[in-house]
Amino acid sequence: MSAVEQALPQFSSKRLEEIKTLIARYPHSRSALLPVLHMAQEDFEYLSMDVQKLVAKTLGLHLMAVREVVTFYTMFREKPCGTYLLEVCTNAGCMLNGADELVRHLCDTLEIKVGGTTPDGLFTVTEVECAGACAGAPVVQINNAYHEKVDAAHMDVFITEARGQGGKK
Amino acid sequence: MIPSDPQKVTGICFDHVDVPNQNSLAVARKNGAYAFLPTVLKEFDADKIIDEVKTSGLRGRGGAGFPTGLKWSFVPRNTGKPTYLLCNADEGEPGTFKDRDIMRFDPHLLIEGMIMAGFALDVKDAYIYIRGEFLHEANVMNEAIREAYAANLLGENILGTDYSMDLTVHRGAGAYICGEETALIESLEGRPGRPRFKPPFPAVEGFYGCPTVVNNVETLATVPAILEHGGAWHAAIGVPNNTGFKIFSVSGHVNKPGNYEVPMGTTMRTLIEDYCGGLQHGTVPKAIIPGGSSSAWLMAEHYDVPLTFDDLIKAGSMLGSGAIIVMDETADLVALTRRLAHFYAHESCGQCTPCREGTGWLERVMNRVETGHGCEADLKVLKEASEHMAGRTICALADGAAAPILSLLEHFPDELRSRMAQSHQEEQSA
Numbered sequence A: 001m002s003a004v005e006q007a008l009p010q011f012s013s014k015r016l017e018e019i020k021t022l023i024a025r026y027p028h029s030r031s032a033l034l035p036v037l038h039m040a041q042e043d044f045e046y047l048s049m050d051v052q053k054l055v056a057k058t059l060g061l062h063l064m065a066v067r068e069v070v071t072f073y074t075m076f077r078e079k080p081c082g083t084y085l086l087e088v089c090t091n092a093g094c095m096l097n098g099a100d101e102l103v104r105h106l107c108d109t110l111e112i113k114v115g116g117t118t119p120d121g122l123f124t125v126t127e128v129e130c131a132g133a134c135a136g137a138p139v140v141q142i143n144n145a146y147h148e149k150v151d152a153a154h155m156d157v158f159i160t161e162a163r164g165q166g167g168k169k
Numbered sequence B: 001m002i003p004s005d006p007q008k009v010t011g012i013c014f015d016h017v018d019v020p021n022q023n024s025l026a027v028a029r030k031n032g033a034y035a036f037l038p039t040v041l042k043e044f045d046a047d048k049i050i051d052e053v054k055t056s057g058l059r060g061r062g063g064a065g066f067p068t069g070l071k072w073s074f075v076p077r078n079t080g081k082p083t084y085l086l087c088n089a090d091e092g093e094p095g096t097f098k099d100r101d102i103m104r105f106d107p108h109l110l111i112e113g114m115i116m117a118g119f120a121l122d123v124k125d126a127y128i129y130i131r132g133e134f135l136h137e138a139n140v141m142n143e144a145i146r147e148a149y150a151a152n153l154l155g156e157n158i159l160g161t162d163y164s165m166d167l168t169v170h171r172g173a174g175a176y177i178c179g180e181e182t183a184l185i186e187s188l189e190g191r192p193g194r195p196r197f198k199p200p201f202p203a204v205e206g207f208y209g210c211p212t213v214v215n216n217v218e219t220l221a222t223v224p225a226i227l228e229h230g231g232a233w234h235a236a237i238g239v240p241n242n243t244g245f246k247i248f249s250v251s252g253h254v255n256k257p258g259n260y261e262v263p264m265g266t267t268m269r270t271l272i273e274d275y276c277g278g279l280q281h282g283t284v285p286k287a288i289i290p291g292g293s294s295s296a297w298l299m300a301e302h303y304d305v306p307l308t309f310d311d312l313i314k315a316g317s318m319l320g321s322g323a324i325i326v327m328d329e330t331a332d333l334v335a336l337t338r339r340l341a342h343f344y345a346h347e348s349c350g351q352c353t354p355c356r357e358g359t360g361w362l363e364r365v366m367n368r369v370e371t372g373h374g375c376e377a378d379l380k381v382l383k384e385a386s387e388h389m390a391g392r393t394i395c396a397l398a399d400g401a402a403a404p405i406l407s408l409l410e411h412f413p414d415e416l417r418s419r420m421a422q423s424h425q426e427e428q429s430a
């Protein structure tokens, strides 16, 4: 094994078992690519080039095959984000119910731009497409959990509490 | 339990969504889940099931309204290849949020529908392709599937019969285009979701080149009621050629946004006024998006349109996924259209030039117009670019991108022009 390969991050043995079971659910192991990328992002926070190499090796795919999938799908991140990822839906239903004002409030409060992360690494704010929950407009996803009928006051409380916890989720 | 008298039915897919813990197998069973499944597996065969579904008049609930029984009858038999069943739970069309509620509140209804469809189509492996953001819903589905396996409702020799089927939940990762059935198949094969040319249709050549049926969550969740009560029972609900109930996801400027399952043929006005508590401001909507963001807008004159596939086509739009976005007099339609133009530009998979270039153009011009920097010539650009895109691409995303722009141009040219006039006034007074 070369020095470069040794430096690659590794999946835990439990994860490798899970991946093996997963592959058996499909006619070809390639189908396991999206689920394995989700697992990798959960384990390593984001999909660095090394993590993408690990995924390619684990599934016996070319790195390019992994890269084109990582770059195609918006949920896959190649860079780290804040401890709290605040994804505000600004599509039609949410826009009609104050989503743009909510984004502005968040950016003003956190003193960042859309897509930016606070200097303490706690919060990232992004705009996303319709979250499929428009009856709860405006919708904010915080680290994959849906928060519905969110207003500025709700977010203020959330931010204060998150800061109080000193960055631990 | 759903009444066998079609006149007394109050809902099909949503009959039990309000029941606490309906997601657990024990509670679902108490409410009739899987009660009729043994009869189907032991006494029905493929032809009988497909005939019942044909008789029911069920049309796909994912957007295109294609007759489900007919779709199933296209699947070639005895090809020597496996047949796959894929449930489309991508639910990405802006305004749509119904499949989420079926999955998180009554997952066993979907599982039962998939077992029945799988049995009719001789499927050994079935998948639920669920949008990646629905993590909670995927977890609920997985737990329900685990319970179903433990009760021998899935896996080898279901309920002691010869029929075996595996069911797997597969999460997408944030790409609207993966709701298009051939993009969904590409994605399930571990690739970017780029739609394929049709033909061949998935029924003949789909997942890994094998016969594949793709159906929406709501479509599959309707199957158990149809088989239990008969196709004729379902056909007696709603109106001819547009039978059964339909879930409408209503959002925007209504007082009680939400999912409402009503008989096909209910009017838009009834849905908005009687079910959704009317508009937030005023009494007449400024515009209504009737079938997801990709459908042409309806104006007040269509407020009494019966909600059916056929009536919405007659009104110049489509029923689509049943996603109704209501805009009252306070809505800024130029801003809304600009936002949708951004959506389509962001979500275009980029493989067709008219769509890739066209959606980019539309977004740039709408940005200019919204911020008050547009000019009369921009209206022509918007119109020509939209018309040039529609119908010239591999999939229907491009038509969807054109719909809001063409609606805005047709019905609200003054609103667009006043945006321009405004900017000129500002420039002059500056």
Ligand SMILES: Cc1cc2nc3c(=O)[nH]c(=O)nc-3n(C[C@H](O)[C@H](O)[C@H](O)COP(=O)(O)O)c2cc1C
Pocket: B059, B060, B061, B062, B063, B064, B065, B066, B068, B088, B089, B090, B091, B092, B093, B176, B177, B178, B179, B180, B181, B182, B214, B215, B216, B217, B219, B220, B395, B396, B397
């Ligand atoms: C751009 C685009 C997005 C789509 N998104 C979805 C979706 O999220 N869910 C869905 O069920 N169908 C969606 N469809 C329709 C599917 O291609 C397909 O017609 C449907 O899943 C078939 O199921 P049905 O016959 O049960 O309606 C989409 C189509 C297009 C062109």
Ligand code: SF4
Pocket: B177, B194, B195, B347, B348, B349, B350, B351, B352, B353, B355, B356, B393, B394, B395, B396, B397, B398
């Ligand atoms: S129409 Fe657009 S989204 Fe559809 S295949 Fe072509 S480029 Fe991709």
Ligand code: FES
Pocket: A089, A090, A091, A092, A093, A094, A095, A129, A130, A131, A132, A133, A134, A135, A137, A138, A139, B094, B095, B096
């Ligand atoms: S528009 Fe925000 S959830 Fe649909």
